[in-house]
Every structure is written in C-alpha cells, then in structure tokens.
Amino acid sequence: MAKSSSCTSLNSFFLISSILFASYMISSEAEANPPELNGLSYSFYSQTCPNLETIVTNHLTKVFQQTHWQAPALLVIFFHDCFVQGCDGSLLLDGNPGERDEPLNRGISSKAVKTIDELREIVHKECGRIVSCADITVLAARDAVFLSGGPYFNVPLGRRDSLNFSIEEAKNLPLPYNTTDVTLKTFESKNLDVTDVVALSGAHTIGRAHCHTFYNRVSPQDPTMDKTLAKLLNSTCPTTYSRNTFPLDFTTPQLFDNKYYINLINHQGLFTSDQHLFKDNRTKGLVEAFALDQTLFFQKFAHAFVKMSQLGVLTRNQGEIRAKCNVVNDERSVVKSFVDEIVQLPN
Numbered sequence: 001m002a003k004s005s006s007c008t009s010l011n012s013f014f015l016i017s018s019i020l021f022a023s024y025m026i027s028s029e030a031e032a033n034p035p036e037l038n039g040l041s042y043s044f045y046s047q048t049c050p051n052l053e054t055i056v057t058n059h060l061t062k063v064f065q066q067t068h069w070q071a072p073a074l075l076v077i078f079f080h081d082c083f084v085q086g087c088d089g090s091l092l093l094d095g096n097p098g099e100r101d102e103p104l105n106r107g108i109s110s111k112a113v114k115t116i117d118e119l120r121e122i123v124h125k126e127c128g129r130i131v132s133c134a135d136i137t138v139l140a141a142r143d144a145v146f147l148s149g150g151p152y153f154n155v156p157l158g159r160r161d162s163l164n165f166s167i168e169e170a171k172n173l174p175l176p177y178n179t180t181d182v183t184l185k186t187f188e189s190k191n192l193d194v195t196d197v198v199a200l201s202g203a204h205t206i207g208r209a210h211c212h213t214f215y216n217r218v219s220p221q222d223p224t225m226d227k228t229l230a231k232l233l234n235s236t237c238p239t240t241y242s243r244n245t246f247p248l249d250f251t252t253p254q255l256f257d258n259k260y261y262i263n264l265i266n267h268q269g270l271f272t273s274d275q276h277l278f279k280d281n282r283t284k285g286l287v288e289a290f291a292l293d294q295t296l297f298f299q300k301f302a303h304a305f306v307k308m309s310q311l312g313v314l315t316r317n318q319g320e321i322r323a324k325c326n327v328v329n330d331e332r333s334v335v336k337s338f339v340d341e342i343v344q345l346p347n
Ligand code: HEM
Pocket: 071, 072, 073, 075, 076, 079, 106, 107, 108, 109, 174, 175, 176, 177, 183, 200, 201, 203, 204, 206, 207, 208, 209, 210, 211, 213, 248, 273
C-alpha cells in the first residue's frame, strides 16, 4: 500500500474511533465501575502522578499511528500477564528462559514489550519511580481498546511488580483448539464467568494469528466453516509451519467492534475456541446478544476487563516498583537506571 494512502486510512481510522467513542458516551448509560479489590483504587495516582493516563494515551496515540498492530499486541500482553500469576508484570521479565519463552507466549511481540518500558520511562521521568510496570501494562491495554474504536472505561490502579515469573503457570494459558467447555473451566478457575468469557473473547476483534494456531481447522478442513474464509485460510497457510498470519476478525481487523460475534454467527470464526462459542448452549445466546448490540458488548467487555485486571495483584508493600520493566531491581540497577535516564534528559 502507498504511504499516503495508508496515512489517509489511518487518519480515517482514528476519526472513526473518535466518532465511535462520542456515540458510545452519548448512547450508552455508562455502567458503574466494578468494585476495586485488593488495595487498588480508581484514584490511586491522582495526587502523585495526575498526568499518568494522559501521558500513556498521548504516547500510544503516536505509536499506533506508526504501527497499528501494536494495539492488539499490547492487549494480548495484558491477558497473558494477568492470567499467569496475576497482573504483576511477570511476563515482561527477561529470563533464561522466562515466561515469554513458553511456546504459548511465542506470539508476544518484543516490540510491544519495549513500548511498555518506553511508557515506564516517560512516566518515571515525570513522576518518579512510583508507577509499576503492571499498572502501565493495564493502562496500555485499556488504551489499545479505546484507540482502536472500543469503549473507554476506568481501571483501578495501584498494582506492584512481581519479583519473579512462572513458566509453569504459563503452560495453563488457554488453547485455541479448546472447546467452550474447556475454555469455560479455564476461566472459571480465575473466577471469570460465562459472560466474562464471551465478552473477553471479543478481544479477537483486532489482531492476527499464526497458521499453527488455527491449522487444525484448515487440515482436515472444518466442513462447518464459511467457504470464503476456508479458501482464504487455505491459501494463507499451505502448512502448519507457515509463518504467515491471518486476521482474527477478517471483516474489520483493526477496528474494535462487535463484528467478531457477527462472524461467529456466519461461521467465520478463526479458532475452534472462538467458533465453538456459537455452538455451546451456555454461550450461544451471549454471542447473539453481542452481535445485535455493540453497546452491550462494550459494557460487558469493560466489566470483564476490570475483573481480569485485578487477578492476583500485588499491592501496598508487596513486590516492588521496577526501575526497568524487564528486570527486577537491585540497588545498583535502580541507581544506574536513574543516572541513565537523567543523562538522556536534556533534549
Ligand atoms: C478463550 C481463550 C483464548 C484463547 C484460546 C486465545 C488464543 C489466542 C491465540 C492462539 C492467538 C494468536 C497468537 C499468535 O499466533 O501469535 C491470540 C491472539 C490474540 N488474543 Fe487471544 N485467546 C484467548 C483469549 C483472549 C483474551 C481474553 C484476550 C484479551 C482480553 C485476547 C486477546 C488477543 C489479541 C488482541 C490477539 C492478537 C494479538 C496480536 O495481533 O498480536 N485473547 N489469542
């Protein structure tokens, strides 16, 4: 695509996002904030870092104008961080091996992980080392949704960063080949109910997947799959090892909307775990409801996101506030990172 036309489409993408946001604010009666748990608060940094959310939103607006794929990449980081050991920034830690080396985290973008540390650096310059990488991860995912045309909602803050990570727990991330029965059980173990599962799966309205994650539906060909989609997948993925990717929602891949559910009704879901939501009696009605009513989807998504964002959090004097998101603090690294950042300051 020519550069100017991609700029034009990006501009219209952001224009559409603003219109959607405005109409959402007008047309929907905003649901009350879900209760904050475990020492988190919706006004945690209001005195100590009042510009935090503006800093994050402004920086990500610029990032997404350059690289729209970073929005889904940041959203999936949030999910994979929170699902493993809680929302504690453990996924961001380098290791040999670390959580990101687990095969189910193979699709996690190292550039998006760096974006979180860039945000951390800007925020720490303005406010000092008081905002955790775990909180920045949650804010980045919230903004990824909103800046892609999805709902805006508040998230409680005050998480602290872990001192460790768990490769073992990362093996329990849900699989794309799972039926709804298995998916529901996996989420139930984190106190997320049927509505949360169907709403959160709607995150697959943006982003892409590698061939091996859905090849089980390409060969042998899933006879229930829409023929147009089947043809496209066949040509994209000659084998399971192909490094190509395909959009999770091939109708509006960059827009956070309810087309994901409409696709499921049209047999155009990508993963078994997606398409099966329209088969299982416990989830089918919710798929239909979200396909019919985007505002309802947005409300339930925001609610489930906030629930997920409070999984296993560390607060108060637990964990630490990392000086760099990819390593735990030691006295020398804390001092060094401040010196590095102060040296870079004059520009
Ligand atoms: C039902 C359970 C889920 C399963 C089995 C699942 C599985 C997957 C898989 C296999 C991929 C493709 C990875 C790759 O090829 O790189 C993917 C992508 C993605 N997932 Fe999920 N996921 C689930 C739930 C969620 C949830 C709860 C969220 C967020 C709230 C989420 C957000 C995303 C996003 C945004 C992408 C695209 C990433 C990108 O483009 O970089 N997923 N998911």
